[in-house]
Amino acid sequence: MVDAHQTFVIVGAGLAGAKAAEALREQGFTGRVILVGDERDRPYERPPLSKGYLLGKDERDAVFVHPLAWYAEHHIELHLGQPVVHLDRTAKTVTLGDGAVIGYDKLLLATGAEPRRLDVPGTDLAGVHHLRRLAHAERLRGVLSSLGRDNGHIVIAGGGWIGLEVAAAARSYGAEVTVVEPEPTPLHSALGPELGEVFADLHREHGVRFHFGARLTEITGQDGMVLAVRTDDGEEHPCHDVLAAIGAAPRTALAEAAGLTMAARADGGGIAVDASLRTSDPDIYAAGDCAAAEHPLIGARLRVEHWANALNAGQAAARAMLGESVSYDRVPYFFTDQYDLGMEFSGHAAPGTYDQVVCRGDVGKRQFIAFWLRAGEEGHQVLAAMNVNVWDVTGPLQELIRTGRPVDPERLSDPGVPLESLLG
Structure with a gap:
C-alpha cells in the first residue's frame, strides 16, 4: 500500500527522473518526492545538446523539462549539485555528497550514462x-x-x-x-x-x-x-x-556498490531490471540509460540510451513504484536530424539477428524506408524500420514490429503498396 507518509527518492535528475516525479504526482501520490541530481541545472532533455541548441537554433531555456517553479508547485524536493555517494539497502537510505542522509520507502535509480573516455596520451590538453x-x-x-x-x-x-x-x-x-x-x-x-x-x-x-x-x-x-x-x-x-x-557507459557504481544485480556486458551492461523496471531489490527500480530491462516484445534484455526510453521508462517506473502492474514493452525509438536529412528509427535489430535489409523509396535521394527482416517458417518478420525524410509512418511501422506479422519482402519494398495493407 502507498500512503501519504511514504517517501519516494529518485536518484538522477535527468529526463527519466523528472518524468517519474511528474507521473507520481499525476497518479495521485501525495507522499514526499525527492529528486536528487549531481548537476546544478534542473532536469533537461539531451537531444538538443547535439541538435538545436548546439546549432544555435534553440535557446538555453528550451532544453529544460519543466519550469523551475513547477517543482515547488508540485511539491517535488530538488537536491541539485548533490551526488549520491552511498546506498544502504538495509537501512533504506541514501547519503548525499554533503553528508545528508535521506530515507526512502521506494527508490528509483535514473543515474543515466557517462561518455566513454579516450585512453590515449594527450586527453588532458585544452581542446x-x-x-x-x-x-x-x-x-x-x-x-x-x-x-x-x-x-x-x-x-x-x-x-x-x-x-x-x-x-x-x-x-x-x-x-x-x-x-x-x-x-x-x-x-x-x-x-x-x-x-x-x-x-x-x-x-x-x-x-x-x-x-x-x-x-x-x-x-x-x-x-x-x-x-x-x-x-x-x-x-x-x-x-x-x-x-x-x-559511446557512453551506464552509471552503475552506486548500484554495484549496493550489491544490485548487473546485466551482462553482452546485453550492454547496466542495472538488471525486469519488465516492471524493478531491480533485484523489490523496493528499488531503475529506468533510462542506466537500466537493462527484460523487454517482453523483443524477448531479450535491452539497455536503450535514447530520448524516448528516458521519457517513457521513467513514467512506467513511477507507476510500478505505486503498485501498478507494469510491463514496459514500448517499441524502441530514436531520431536524428543532420543537414537536410531527418530520420526516425523504430525497433531493435542487433547484428546477427536479421537476415536482410529491404528498402522502399529512393535511397539515392535519401527519401526511403528501410526494413530489417528475419526469416521464419511463416515468412519474414520486421524487426526494425528506419524512415528517412518520409514522415507520418511511425505508427504503422511500429505496428508491423509489434505484431510480428509475416510480410512479403517484395510487397514491403513496393511504394505502391500502402503500409497499412501489410497489417492485415
Whole structure:
C-alpha cells in the first residue's frame, strides 16, 4: 500500500527522473518526492545538446523539462549539485555528497550514462571535448562558432549518432571536420554497411572528411593546446579541437556498490531490471540509460540510451513504484536530424539477428524506408524500420514490429503498396 507518509527518492535528475516525479504526482501520490541530481541545472532533455541548441537554433531555456517553479508547485524536493555517494539497502537510505542522509520507502535509480573516455596520451590538453551535459554543449557551441570564424579544424573520434550530429553542427558553423572511425562506415554496427554509406555520402557532400579503419593513438599539443591527432595506421591530422564520441557507459557504481544485480556486458551492461523496471531489490527500480530491462516484445534484455526510453521508462517506473502492474514493452525509438536529412528509427535489430535489409523509396535521394527482416517458417518478420525524410509512418511501422506479422519482402519494398495493407 502507498500512503501519504511514504517517501519516494529518485536518484538522477535527468529526463527519466523528472518524468517519474511528474507521473507520481499525476497518479495521485501525495507522499514526499525527492529528486536528487549531481548537476546544478534542473532536469533537461539531451537531444538538443547535439541538435538545436548546439546549432544555435534553440535557446538555453528550451532544453529544460519543466519550469523551475513547477517543482515547488508540485511539491517535488530538488537536491541539485548533490551526488549520491552511498546506498544502504538495509537501512533504506541514501547519503548525499554533503553528508545528508535521506530515507526512502521506494527508490528509483535514473543515474543515466557517462561518455566513454579516450585512453590515449594527450586527453588532458585544452581542446579535448565530450558531449553529455548541458555545460559540455555550451562550451562546444562556442568552440564550433570560433572554429567556423577562424577556419579551424575539429577531429571527431567516433562515427556514431553523436559524432555525426556534431559533425553536421560543426559544418553549419563553417568548421573543418575529420571523423576517425575504426569501422568501414559510420553507424556500421547500428545500420550495417549499406545504410551506413548513406550517411557517409551525406556528410561528404557537406565537406566532412572520413578516416575509416583507424583509431586515435595520441593527441599531440603545444603549450597545453591541441595541435594534431595520430592514428594507429600512422596518419596525422592537424586540428585545433578533438571530440571523443566513442559511446557512453551506464552509471552503475552506486548500484554495484549496493550489491544490485548487473546485466551482462553482452546485453550492454547496466542495472538488471525486469519488465516492471524493478531491480533485484523489490523496493528499488531503475529506468533510462542506466537500466537493462527484460523487454517482453523483443524477448531479450535491452539497455536503450535514447530520448524516448528516458521519457517513457521513467513514467512506467513511477507507476510500478505505486503498485501498478507494469510491463514496459514500448517499441524502441530514436531520431536524428543532420543537414537536410531527418530520420526516425523504430525497433531493435542487433547484428546477427536479421537476415536482410529491404528498402522502399529512393535511397539515392535519401527519401526511403528501410526494413530489417528475419526469416521464419511463416515468412519474414520486421524487426526494425528506419524512415528517412518520409514522415507520418511511425505508427504503422511500429505496428508491423509489434505484431510480428509475416510480410512479403517484395510487397514491403513496393511504394505502391500502402503500409497499412501489410497489417492485415
